[in-house]
Each structure stands twice: as structure tokens, then as C-alpha cells.
Amino acid sequence: MLRIHFTAADIVRIRFAPRPAPLQELHAALTTAVARRGGPLFAQWGGRVLRSLPAAAGALADLVPAGRPPSFLDVLGDTMADGFERIRTAGPGVVRSELERVYGSMAAPRWIRALHAGDETAWRTLHRAQQAAYETVLAPVWPVVQDLHRAEFTRYALTVAEHGVAAALTALAPGSRFHEGVWRWPGAAPARDVCLDGRGLVLLPTFHHPEGPLLQDVPGRSAVLTYPAGPGLPPTAGRAVVQVEALAAVLGRTRLDALRLLAEPHTTTSLARALRVSNATASSHAAALRSAGLATTTRTGRSVTHRRTALGTLVAGAGPP
Structure with a gap:
């Protein structure tokens, strides 16, 4: 179970991301594809995604040797370029310590060792890998993702206006509860307690990760909760009318x-x-x-x-x- 502890200051600092974050949506999509989560339809989609990835995107797998990505990848940004620039602002010490954490005693590929040393060529390798994966996985459906995000934003705004913040939070996660300042997500693994301590919380829907929340909890920054939303299937480029239909269903x-x-x-x-x-x-x-x-x-x-x-x-x- 995931338990998020709010103070009064955190309640007033809850905000909903106004636009989808392409890097976070890409990471959610690749996590789902590799783990084959979400049932047979997501599994079929994930298989197609992995087969279609260009060679340049393969470097991304080196960043998660045991399914534990480095925290410096956890950034928001309205565009891929904006997201990458935010990654580049991570201090050298953070980059080194996070790469050491995810690799532990395992031998790292040469370009990861170069990234650990701050080599600019290694950073360009990461940038090319992210861009190549985005162009293959998300670019064809990005307008659909934007429309789905807008519909989810509308649903949240209406629920807050009509029923309050607590009702809006629990509506995002059926089966969750908000009681005495604690938001409980049953079934989320691993079990953990997160104390916001006045940092606030950003809510970010994802349409490529069907199971459980993804929580970014970086000291000194607002926590970011990426939660599964949308129609329960990976977006497809053929759903051109999704904006009208999704918004009409809400409004x-x-x-x-x-x-x-x-x-x-x-x-x-x-x-x-x-x-x-x-x-x-x-x-x-x-x-x-x-x-x-x-x-x-x-x-x-x-x-x-x-x-x-x-x-x-x-x-x-x-x-x-």
C-alpha cells in the first residue's frame, strides 16, 4: 500500500499538470512495454513497441539494468527538449551517485561510465536515445495523448469544484481512501509511506501505464504522482475524434x-x-x-x-x- 501524508500546506499546494509531459509518458510507456503489464492487449502493443524501437534507443535499457531508473530522469517538461534540459541541470554528484545506485556491483557499459564522468558525448547518446524512442513510440499518438490529458484535466477540475479535493483524489484511484490527511492506495507495491512535509503534490495522468501509481519523491521538490488514466488501452493514432467524445462524456x-x-x-x-x-x-x-x-x-x-x-x-x- 502507498500512503501519502499531507499537511495543511500540502493540501493547498496540490496541482494538476496542465499538459502531458512527453518524457514521463515515454518512460511510462517503455516501463509497460518491457514489463508486459496491462493484460493481453497491452502485451501485444508492448511487443510491437519493442520490435519497432531503433538501435539508437537501445541505450535507454542501460539506464535500468535492474528496473531501477536513476532519479535524475524524473523531470517534467512540456516538450522533449525542455525535459532533457531539466535532466541536464542535475548536479554531477547526483548523476554519479544515482548511476552507482542503479548499477551497484554490476559492470556498466562504456557509455554509462562516460556519463558517470560527465562526458558530453555520453549526454548526447542519452539525448539521441530518448528522441529516437519518442519518435517511434509517442510522436504518432501525441495529439491523442494531449486530448486525453485535457479530458482528464476537465474531469478533475469539475470534481474539485463540485465535491472538493479529497473526492477528486479518490476519484483518480478507485479503491483509494483519503482520511485524516493520508491518501491510501491499496495494492500499490512496494508498500511505502511518503511524507510531503509542505512540498505539495503534482498529479500527472499517464495513458501508457495501466497498473498502479508511479511516484517521484525527490527531496526539496514537489512530489509527482503519475497515475493510470484514460480508456484502459494504449492510445492509437486512428482515434481522431477522441477529444470531442472524451470531453463530451465528461461535460x-x-x-x-x-x-x-x-x-x-x-x-x-x-x-x-x-x-x-x-x-x-x-x-x-x-x-x-x-x-x-x-x-x-x-x-x-x-x-x-x-x-x-x-x-x-x-x-x-x-x-x-
């Missing part, structure tokens, strides 16, 4: 249309006309979006104007209504 089709229309200001009457619903129904949809922080309403005299917020724009994406 309802009419409310999603309202959110997208509110990219421009609308009165209740003009919104009702565009949605082809009554003024009362349009007002109800606007109120629900407002309560979730996705829209604002301003009143000037007898006129009421609705418009979506920055959060609403992030959730709605760039697609037309």
Missing part, C-alpha cells in the same frame, strides 16, 4: 458546445440561440461552467455576458464548436 455535449462558443463573449440570449436551447437552459450551462472555473459572468445593468476563462480555453482546446 455533456451541449455544455461542451457552450464552452467552445464562449471563446467569444455571449449574452445568455445569444448563447441560447447558438445552442438552440431556452434561455433558462443556457443560463444553467453557463452557471455550471462558472462554478468549475471554466467561464466567467459579468453584469452590466440588465445585460449578462458570459466568456470562458483561461482554464476553460485550456480544457476546450483549439477545435471549433
